[in-house]
Amino acid sequence: MSALLLQAPPVAAADGSAVGPEGQRLAVSRSSGLDPAGETVTVTGSGYNTEKGVYVAFCVDNGAGKTPTPCVGGVDMSGESGASVWVSSDPPSYGEGLAKPYGGSGHGGTFEVRIKVRAKDANTDCAAAGVTCAVITRNDHTRGGDQSQTVRVPVTFANAGGSSSGSGSAKPSASATAGADATGGSGDGGATETDDGSMASTGSGLVLPLGLCAAGLVAVGTGAWLWARRRRTAAPSSS
Structure with a gap:
């Protein structure tokens, strides 16, 4: 009598987590009904390539194969705003002491960071109709255009009535695309980003x-x- 082999069904990512193109796993402590004024969440990652630094941030999701940008609060190159975190075990010299190193090694890189997620800034409104925003990882500015570590966990916000908003299509609205070539930010200057992920002054x-x-x-x-x-x-x- 032949043995009956049962194949386990694929495991779907739970709410607040996602799987990346190379098996990376990204999880967010809370991803729905967040306070639009700002809420700090814990973001954990595993299975990342430690040879490639990443940004952990909250950005407009422009769809598969495209860099998530602009990012609410900007990509924080100073480490002071709390809007994003730079994770890298081998940053350029100017990033030493600023970038947070991975745990693990090889393709088993891990991290646990905290970022502040808010619905909008001067350039981007993630609560607007038709805009989808997500807590994301993406390769840092030293590897512009490399989407191998782009992972997205969509986020929604609570509105005045207590329901969630900001869960529209991935195509950004005019309010998001107004600063689509930049990282977003508060409008006070600082670093912006070109299409290839490199940084430029505003x-x-x-x-x-x-x-x-x-x-x-x-x-x-x-x-x-x-x-x-x-x-x-x-x-x-x-x-």
Whole structure:
């Protein structure tokens, strides 16, 4: 009598987790009904290639094969905002002490980090209709265009009535694509990202000098008017 072989059914990823293209597993402590104003979640990963650094962030999901971008709060190159974490066991010299190293080795890299997830910033609204955002991993700027470690866990937010929002299609709306070539961010300047994942400056530092110039022109104009008025007042009347 031949033995009956039963094949185990595939295991679907539970809510709050996803499997990557090379078997990486990404899990988020909470992925639905989050506070739109911001909520800190724990993100864990396993099965990552430790030779490739990744960003852990919250970004617009642009679909399979495309880099998730822009990211709410930007990709944090300073390590100060809490909006993202850079994980790398072999970062460039400027990343030493900033990037968090993997646990494990080879293709068994692990990490556990915490990031703050919020619905929107000055450039991106993840609660808008038609916008899907996710907690993601993606290869860092040293490997632009390499999607081998892009993994997504979709996130939804609670609205005023207590239900969830932000679970539309993966195609971003106009509110998301307005800064689609950048990482998002608060609009205060800093690093943005080009299509290949490399970093570039925003040029938004021009705002302050322009403001100062405007204030200076107003001051000069006011001073000239007062000077002319004093001259007219002090001039002797004709006899």
